[in-house]
Amino acid sequence: MRRLDYPVEADPGPGGGYRLGRGGRLPPLLFDEDETVAVALGLQAAADGSVAGIEVAVSSALTKLERFLPAHLAARVRDLDEASETLWGRDPDPVDRDLLVTLAGACRRGEQVRLDYCDRAGNATSRLVDPHRLVRAGRRRYLVARDTKRGAWRTFRVDRAEAVTLSGIRVELGDPPDALRLVSEAMGLAPHAVKARVRLALPVEEAAEVVPRTVGVLSADGEAATIVELAGPHLAGMVGYLAALSVPCEVLAPDELRAALRAPTASTWRK
Numbered sequence: 001m002r003r004l005d006y007p008v009e010a011d012p013g014p015g016g017g018y019r020l021g022r023g024g025r026l027p028p029l030l031f032d033e034d035e036t037v038a039v040a041l042g043l044q045a046a047a048d049g050s051v052a053g054i055e056v057a058v059s060s061a062l063t064k065l066e067r068f069l070p071a072h073l074a075a076r077v078r079d080l081d082e083a084s085e086t087l088w089g090r091d092p093d094p095v096d097r098d099l100l101v102t103l104a105g106a107c108r109r110g111e112q113v114r115l116d117y118c119d120r121a122g123n124a125t126s127r128l129v130d131p132h133r134l135v136r137a138g139r140r141r142y143l144v145a146r147d148t149k150r151g152a153w154r155t156f157r158v159d160r161a162e163a164v165t166l167s168g169i170r171v172e173l174g175d176p177p178d179a180l181r182l183v184s185e186a187m188g189l190a191p192h193a194v195k196a197r198v199r200l201a202l203p204v205e206e207a208a209e210v211v212p213r214t215v216g217v218l219s220a221d222g223e224a225a226t227i228v229e230l231a232g233p234h235l236a237g238m239v240g241y242l243a244a245l246s247v248p249c250e251v252l253a254p255d256e257l258r259a260a261l262r263a264p265t266a267s268t269w270r271k
Contacts, residue, residue, distance in 0.1 A: 033073060037097060040065060040077040044084065076101055083107035084134045085180055095141055095158045100134070102164050103143055107131045112148070112171050116163040117156055124162070130171045133179035134158070137187060138214055144179040153177050155186040184217045185229075192231035194238055197252040200226045210247055227252070235260055 011017060031039060043062050062081065066074045083104040106113045115127045129145035132153075136142075141158040153176075189195065200207045204218050207226035211218065217229040228249075232238045239260045242249055251258040 034097075036065070036069065036073055037076060037080070037101060040080055041097075044081060076105065079104040079108045084136065086136045095161075099161060099164050100141070100158060102166065103131060103158065103161075104134060106164075106166060107133055107143075110170050110173065112167040112169040113145075114165040114167060115143075115145075115156065115161055116165075118160045118162060127156075128167075129154070129156070130173060132173060132176045135179050135183045137183050142183045142186070144177070144182055146173070146176075153182060155183050180213070181217060184213045188213075188215050188217060189229060189231040192233055194232050194235055194257075196230045196232075196238055196242075196254065196257050198228050198230065198242065199250040199252060200228060200247060201250075202226055202247065210245060 040062065043058050043065070062077075066077055069077065080101060103113070105111070110130075112128065112130050115129050117125050117127055119125060128148045129143075130148065131143060131145045133144045134141060135144060135155075143156040143158055143161070145154060145156060146152070147154045199221060200210060201224065202210065203224060204220045204226050207218055207228065211228050211230070215230065219227045219229075221227045230238065230241070232241065235256060238257055242251070242257075242261060251261060
């Protein structure tokens with residue numbers, strides 16, 4: 001340890017002993033498999049851009065971690081990195097680590113899985129799905145997968161998954177959807193009855209600062225404008241939300257929303 005510039009301190013006598021002092025540089029670190037996955041998850045979470053100035057360091061640390069790992073552990077870390085995307089947010093709800101790692105590996109290999117799942121109504125179901133991507137949105141992680149029974153793409157909250165079983169069957173996804181868009185639609189549009197389309201005179205990146213992707217689905221309309229799809233439980237709430245935006249918007253649909261925004265009462269939202 002002295003060769004690594006770490007002092008070894010000693011206390012004499014019957015109660016004495018040796019201890020490692022504080023050194024000037026990092027020693028080699030030994031992690032078990034659980035610790036390695038935990039470190040990888042922490043580094044990936046730190047790479048979401050919420051802390052400025054650490055992007056290069058995080059990328060370098062992940063590269064070094066993978067380079068010196070045994071092949072099977074390097075594959076698990078790589079699965080977590082390559083199978084995951086972030087829509088928005090930090091501090092996701094806790095999910096089972098082994099379940100998350102298994103889903104990430106299945107996404108990367110294109111392996112069909114059996115998902116024991118508790119749906120929104122609390123019903124326990126077993127789904128055979130073709131996994132595509134893992135998406136982190138706010139405090140939640142979602143699995144984007146094709147439900148083989150329904151023949152349709154679905155989003156599944158990972159914290160509602162009770163178990164996942166690998167089938168050993170490889171599948172071709174053909175033309176998979178945009179995972180981020182599908183999760184955005186599921187969060188912002190699907191739960192609500194009132195749907196709307198508006199145009200903002202802003203590029204997509206700037207429009208996302210006005211209408212977060214967890215609220216609406218954003219699509220570029222040329223280089224200088226963005227189409228935003230929104231949904232809400234009632235028309236009055238939609239009027240209030242749009243009237244309070246920091247930039248003007250053009251309502252494309254529905255006609256009822258356009259008329260409501262032109263009504264005198266809508267102006268009170270802008271004061």
